[in-house]
Amino acid sequence: MKKNLPLSYIELSKKNLIHNIKQFRSLTKKGIKISVALKGNAYGHGQNEIAKILEPYVDYFQINSVEELELLREVTTQKTFLFGYVQKADLHRAIKLGCILSIFTIRQLNELNKIGQKFRVKQEVHIPFDAYLGREGFLLSDLPKLFQEIKKSEYVKVSGIYAHFANIEDTSNFTHAQKQIREYKKALQLTHKFGFKNIETHISATSGSLVYEKGFGIHSIIRLGIGVYGMWPSEYLKSNYKNSKFNLKPVLSWKTKIAQIKILPKGHSIGYGLTYITKKKTKIACIPQGYADGFDRGLSNMGEVLIGGSRCKVLGRVHMNMTAVDVHHLAKVKREDEVVLLGRQGREEITTEELAKKLNTINYEITTRLSSLLPRVII
Numbered sequence: 302m303k304k305n306l307p308l309s310y311i312e313l314s315k316k317n318l319i320h321n322i323k324q325f326r327s328l329t330k331k332g333i334k335i336s337v338a339l340k341g342n343a344y345g346h347g348q349n350e351i352a353k354i355l356e357p358y359v360d361y362f363q364i365n366s367v368e369e370l371e372l373l374r375e376v377t378t379q380k381t382f383l384f385g386y387v388q389k390a391d392l393h394r395a396i397k398l399g400c401i402l403s404i405f406t407i408r409q410l411n412e413l414n415k416i417g418q419k420f421r422v423k424q425e426v427h428i429p430f431d432a433y434l435g436r437e438g439f440l441l442s443d444l445p446k447l448f449q450e451i452k453k454s455e456y457v458k459v460s461g462i463y464a465h466f467a468n469i470e471d472t473s474n475f476t477h478a479q480k481q482i483r484e485y486k487k488a489l490q491l492t493h494k495f496g497f498k499n500i501e502t503h504i505s506a507t508s509g510s511l512v513y514e515k516g517f518g519i520h521s522i523i524r525l526g527i528g529v530y531g532m533w534p535s536e537y538l539k540s541n542y543k544n545s546k547f548n549l550k551p552v553l554s555w556k557t558k559i560a561q562i563k564i565l566p567k568g569h570s571i572g573y574g575l576t577y578i579t580k581k582k583t584k585i586a587c588i589p590q591g592y593a594d595g596f597d598r599g600l601s602n603m604g605e606v607l608i609g610g611s612r613c614k615v616l617g618r619v620h621m622n623m624t625a626v627d628v629h630h631l632a633k634v635k636r637e638d639e640v641v642l643l644g645r646q647g648r649e650e651i652t653t654e655e656l657a658k659k660l661n662t663i664n665y666e667i668t669t670r671l672s673s674l675l676p677r678v679i680i
Contacts, residue, residue, distance in 0.1 A: 309557035309590055310676045312644070313346060315354055317550035321529050322358045324547055325510060330518030336361035336382060336503075338526035340369065345595070345668035346530055346553055347677030349376045354679070355529075361401075363524060367391045370398050382427065386437070392416050401425045401460065405437055407450050410457060417456025427461035427501065432484040433477065434467045441487055448495040461501035461522070462492055470508035470535040478513070508534040511542070532653055532664045551652070553668060554644025555595075555675075558637045559608070561587040562628065571625050572617025577602055584629045586613070588640050591622040595671035596642060599660045606640050609633070610647025643667070 325335065337359045338344070343351040349372060352362060356377050364370055365385035371394075373381060383400040389412050395402060396416065404410050404426050417424050428447070429438035439447055451459055464485045469478040485504055492500065502520040505513055507528035514523055531551040533539040542548070564584050571577045571585065588606060592598045596619055604615040606626055613626040628634045643651055653664035660667075 306556075306678065307676045309594065310555075310678050311345075311347065311671060312554040312556055313350060313677055313679045314550070314552050314554075315679050317531055318351065318354055318529070318552045319358065321531050321549050321552070322355060322525075324549065325523075325525055325528065326358070328510065328515050328547060329523060330516055333514075333518050333520075334360035334501075334522045336363050336522055336524045337529050338363050338506075338524060339373065340365035340385070341669040342671075342673050344527065344530050344665060345671040348372060350677045350679055352377050352379070361522070367395050367398070370395060370400055374398050384427075384429070393420065396420070396422055396424050401427055403427055403429050403437075405429070407447060410447070410450055410454060414454040414456045421456075423456050423458050425458050425460050427463055428459060430462055430464045430485060430488045432464040432481040432488065432504070434465050434481070436465070438464070441484065441491070444488060444491050445495070448492070448497070452495075459497055459500065461503065462488060462497075463501075463503045463522075463524075464488070465506065466504060466509050466513075469505075469512050470538050472512055472537060472541060482513075506534075508538060511538060511547075527665055530668070532668075536654070551644065555590075555642040555671065556644070557588060557590050557640045557642065559586045559634070559640060560589045560623075560636070562634060562636055563587075570617075572601075572620065574618055577617040583616075583627065584631075584634075585616060585625045586628045586634065586640075588624045588626055588642075589622060590640075590642060591620045591624055593621045593672065594675060596624060597656075597660055597670070600656070603659060604656075605651065606642050607644075607646040607649050607651060608638055608640050610649055612649060612651075 337355055339348045339352055339362050342348050353376050356379050361380045361382055363382040363384055367387055370383055381400045383395055384403045386405055387395050392413055393416050413424055431438035431440050466478055501522050503522035503524055505523045506526050510523045527534055531549045565579050567579055567581050569579045590596050598619045600615055601618040605612045609631050613628050616625045616627050653667040656667045657664045
């Protein structure tokens, strides 16, 4: 018998999650360490639920904030990168919780050193290097001064330097990626010149792992994000692996139940703004999920859900916690039948890529915006 399930919930496939991490292990040279990104509530999947499953399979986790770190420490003591900015007031809290910090400025380095001195703790850090990403991190011209300051910082230990690709998933044009690689190599040469030996290096997330690092072991760590969750960084990259043994399986499904079924007469409006008027007698189902739950308002009059293994079109505006769908074609549909907003039901499947295309966004955003209030149920 099935256990009692919540009305609306996110279903996580433990089997698919482990399959995906093993796929990347098989593609990675022996001895290379794997870090998995848990930021953004594990891309909407559920941070601690994912952490508990993946802990035996990874070398590091990576998160974005002290708040995420605090939550993570409830379930694991696994080595963890905190790559987001930590304000001065939270530095001691981060150190106490245990993590490898990223530093954004020399001033922050000095603040960290003073706090370390006060509490007699030598804090481990990785330096973010801006190799033509144009985001956080130090430029090549910044590094000599930074390294001089680090050498004076008795309570800070540099154990790594990293960068991040900007466009490597577009494998039809490798020009910018090559430019980034060359710049990162210059940073590493400078790092060694200043006497920092045997430090960890990493530039590749999922895309870089599939395009640049695969099997070569170029850097000591790879940082996996979207791929672990069974999604591809781009359609172009997915097509490149179409005929290979490497494959990814979606981890997440989003499910709820029908709250009400009714028949509306011809000429009846549906939802706010009167954006849909029935052209004939219409049978609708009210679905208890809306934009507050992560079902984007942009899916109004164009989104679909799965009921009874069949696609049912959204009618009218998506509301905060309710959405109406057309079920005229389902003769046996009834209240509390299962509804799939994301995932597979029977032979039909609604993917993150499909929703992303309709909303002119990326699959990352589709899952990351799922409400953290929705229970995560592991199967």
